[in-house]
Amino acid sequence: MIELKNVWKAYRSGVMAVNNVSLHVRQGEFVYITGNSGAGKSSIMKILYLDAAAFQGEVLVCGENLQEMSGIEQTYYRRRLGIIFQDACLLPNRSVMENTALPAKILGENKRTRMKKAREALEITGLSEKRFCLPCELSGGEMKKAALARAIVNNPEIILADEPMANLDKASAEKVLMILEEMNRRGTTVIVTTHTKEFIPKVNNREVVIENGRIISDGRNGGRSREA
Ligand SMILES: Nc1ncnc2c1ncn2[C@@H]1O[C@H](COP(=O)(O)OP(=O)(O)OP(=O)(O)O)[C@@H](O)[C@H]1O
Numbered sequence: 001m002i003e004l005k006n007v008w009k010a011y012r013s014g015v016m017a018v019n020n021v022s023l024h025v026r027q028g029e030f031v032y033i034t035g036n037s038g039a040g041k042s043s044i045m046k047i048l049y050l051d052a053a054a055f056q057g058e059v060l061v062c063g064e065n066l067q068e069m070s071g072i073e074q075t076y077y078r079r080r081l082g083i084i085f086q087d088a089c090l091l092p093n094r095s096v097m098e099n100t101a102l103p104a105k106i107l108g109e110n111k112r113t114r115m116k117k118a119r120e121a122l123e124i125t126g127l128s129e130k131r132f133c134l135p136c137e138l139s140g141g142e143m144k145k146a147a148l149a150r151a152i153v154n155n156p157e158i159i160l161a162d163e164p165m166a167n168l169d170k171a172s173a174e175k176v177l178m179i180l181e182e183m184n185r186r187g188t189t190v191i192v193t194t195h196t197k198e199f200i201p202k203v204n205n206r207e208v209v210i211e212n213g214r215i216i217s218d219g220r221n222g223g224r225s226r227e228a
Helices: 041-048 071-079 096-106 111-125 140-152 170-185
Strands: 002-010 016-025 030-034 056-061 081-084 158-162 189-194 206-211 214-220
Touching: 002 041, 016 041, 016 214, 030 041, 030 170, 041 056, 041 158, 041 189, 071 081, 081 140, 096 111, 096 140, 111 140, 111 170, 140 158, 140 170, 158 170, 170 189
Parallel strands: 030 189, 030 206, 081 158, 158 189
Antiparallel strands: 002 016, 002 056, 206 214
């Protein structure tokens, strides 16, 4: 479903953040991308949600080449994604409810439907009580939960979650993973980055480990390398 073929991404500073990465994620898979801070995890996610300017190599999603998409095709592609940005990226002057409903608004849902969807998503993430707050009135962990609610509100085909467990206590982090796993059980392809393996379940998970922009192992349960 998602295929990176020999992808390179260098920043103007000269840093080679993504160094010849090839990765295939099948439809309905749940993949963890792990690695130390600065390893290149977010850069890979940015490439996938089209936030990274010039990169080399090919990225195919359902056979479509991201670089060859027109502007309107990219817009439709983004609508198929639920994204949790590393720094939450909530609109500062909109309530939690409005932030959560935003992807439904972009899809053209009427107000009643998008508020219903936002209420349900906030219920799932346990943030209902804070629905009328502004982002500045939330803790870091609550911001992550709002970002998660926004990411799941449209029941997306693909979720790209960049450090969704950061700033969360153990119980909240486990709950975030539970929600992402439930989305995955219902058919959503999920890619999660994390610099800590603390919360990754030990059983039957695919973990792609990045170091200095390269994949150094790709396997299940910390198993043997597939693509390194
Ligand atoms: N906009 C940018 N301009 C220049 N260098 C950048 C930029 N963004 C990231 N980098 C560099 O690219 C490398 C990879 O960064 P990236 O954010 O992808 O890593 P990461 O694995 O997500 O790290 P973290 O876990 O700390 O978020 C790092 O050396 C970083 O300093």
